[in-house]
Amino acid sequence: MSQPRMSRSLSHPALSVADPELAALVGAEEQLQADTLRLIPSENYVSAAVLEATGTVLQNKYSEGYAGRRYYEGQQNIDQVETLAVERAKAVFGVEHANVQPYSGSPANLAAYLAFAEPGDTVLGMALPMGGHLTHGWGVSATGTWFRGVQYGVRPDTALIDFDEVRDLARKERPKIIFCGGTAVPRTIDFAAFGEIAREVDAVLVADIAHIAGLIAGGAHPSPVPHADVISTTTHKTLRGPRGAMLMSRASHAKAVDKAVFPGLQGGPHNHTTAAIAVALREAAAPSFRxxxxxxxxxxxxxxxxxxxxxxxxxxxxxxxxxxxxxxxxxxxxxxxxxxxxxxxxxxxxxxxxxxxxxxxxxxxxxxxxxxxxxxxxxxxxxxxxxxxxxxxxxxxxxxxxxxxxxxxxxxxxxxxxxxxxxxxxxx
Incomplete structure (x- = not known):
């Protein structure tokens, strides 16, 4: 389970010369992360290989579009990097389609809205105080401003998701999108139950697995793949990758998802992050990650x-x-x-x-x-x-x-x- 470390003597030599003040802050953070017990569930340590990938010259390249369909020339290597990440995501999670370009989890979720709903449409998500996420239609988020957010919660006696409430709200409100997953949910997400409700009301089910992606990749949590139309995830947290995101889906939704990410929400992908995602996914495919x-x-x-x-x-x-x-x-x-x-x-x-x-x-x-x-x-x-x-x-x-x-x-x-x-x- 342990991963290679780097030598402090080889760490940030150019930065130390160019900006000693910033280099000192980086060093202080390295020391803090080394000395403290980090229990924030959305944080992790990436490998030296992931760190190296995020600092490569891939950062120098603009690559609007997708592999084989770019708006800039000189993509011979970039196309292969992105294709590696995509194919590894498909293999690790067993999905038909993957988009590795979203900058982070919130934009990835917003792309799902753009792909499958219109402003003012109803979306159903877990209430933020009950463990959901801001981007699942909560009022202070853009998703709750541009769309009509309806929230489900948990049972007072068990603190488990109240599926009777979810089903009743779905039948009553007829949402275009249903989100499942959250940021403070300590129990297994019943993707099958959510999928059944979504099919009944003809809603698109988006499984937000940002927190548990690594557990799913390692077989320690059930997968949403058989039940969800779209899967959204960050690539750090339990997946131990860089601070990026992915959208995965059935092949029938591939065009809508890709169009929503680019040109719908963003321009050129962050190629250095894409490379680090590819590295993390290679690590996640190893038996040791399980x-x-x-x-x-x-x-x-x-x-x-x-x-x-x-x-x-x-x-x-x-x-x-x-x-x-x-x-x-x-x-x-x-x-x-x-x-x-x-x-x-x-x-x-x-x-x-x-x-x-x-x-x-x-x-x-x-x-x-x-x-x-x-x-x-x-x-x-x-x-x-x-x-x-x-x-x-x-x-x-x-x-x-x-x-x-x-x-x-x-x-x-x-x-x-x-x-x-x-x-x-x-x-x-």
Whole structure:
């Protein structure tokens, strides 16, 4: 599961000469990522090979259009790079069509709107406070401004998706598009149930797998391919690629998807990112990546169990994937206060709303944690009780205002992290 690292002595020599101030900030971030326990579920470490690909001369080339159909000359190599990425995406995910040009996840989702809906059409997505994403029709997003967003949620008793509500809303509102997936959903997405509802109301089902793409690629989460018309994903997070995105679909939707991405929403693709996506997909096709994906889930489940044993309230009672959502109401520590205290302790999380949260989004009741990054460093289930202990001690310290305790934990964290070098980071 571990990946090659680079030598610090060979890191950024030109940058250090050209812009010492910026080079110092990059070095400080490298040190921070090396010393801290990163538990934000949407973050990860990329390999040295992915990092190298993002810094190549492919960045110098404009390539509007698609392989074999460009608006610029000199595409002999670029076409092959993009074709590699496309073919690898199709093989890893078992899809008929893939577009690797979207700049990030939000534009990828917006392309789905452009391909299959008109402004003012109804779209059905998971409500943001329940675990959905801004681009699934939430009001403050362009998708909720240009389209009529209708939201489904979770059951109060289980915190699981309420499929009775999804079906009733779909029958009543007749959406053009239904989104499934989200940013704070700790349980398996039932793509088959969503597909059945979408077919009943003649809606296009878009599966947003940004968080779980790596788990799907590694066989640790069911695939949406048999059920979804379109699949949207970022290429970082659990997939361990660069900060890019992909849209995948059935062959019958290929033309609409491609036209929506270019010329519909963007111009020239970022070829250096495309190359890094190709590298990440090659890594995802290796047997070791399957081990990694299953280890991510095993670590998350072990961490959830250790937190439950310490009296923490977990949304839905646990996890099936890489993500654990903690409701801190019973600990009498707001999520934002806890997240900042954990950061001072060297444990990086994000504060997050929980379903039916009485607090405001910028000062919510919960924190969101995940295991992709620590698994990339080689930590296993045997270390999860210690991670839970650190979280518990940090939350208790936050409640008491005990900065000394946080300083002690930070030292303990740094000591353990030194024993588990991070992929892609320079060595000391």
């Amino acid at each position: 081990d990694y994906a299953h280890a991510v889930v095993a670590n998350a489940k072990a961490l959830a169990e250790a937190l439950l044993a310490r009296g923490y309230d977990l949304v839905s009672g646990g996890t099936d994937n890489h993500l654990v959502l903690i409701d801190l109401t019973s600990k009498e520590v707001p999520g934002k206060v806890a997240a900042k205290a954990l950061d001072r302790a060297g444990i990086v999380v994000n504060y997050n709303t929980v379903p039916f949260d009485p607090r405001k989004p910028f000062d919510p009741s919960g924190i969101r944690i995940g295991t992709p990054s620590l698994t990339s460093r080689g930590l296993g289930t045997d270390r999860m009780p210690l991670v839970a202990e650190w979280i518990d001690r940090s939350v208790q310290a936050a409640a008491k205002g005990d900065e000394g305790a946080l300083t002690v934990i930070r030292g303990e964290v740094a000591e353990l992290m030194a024993a588990y070098p991070a992929p892609g980071l320079p060595t000391a």
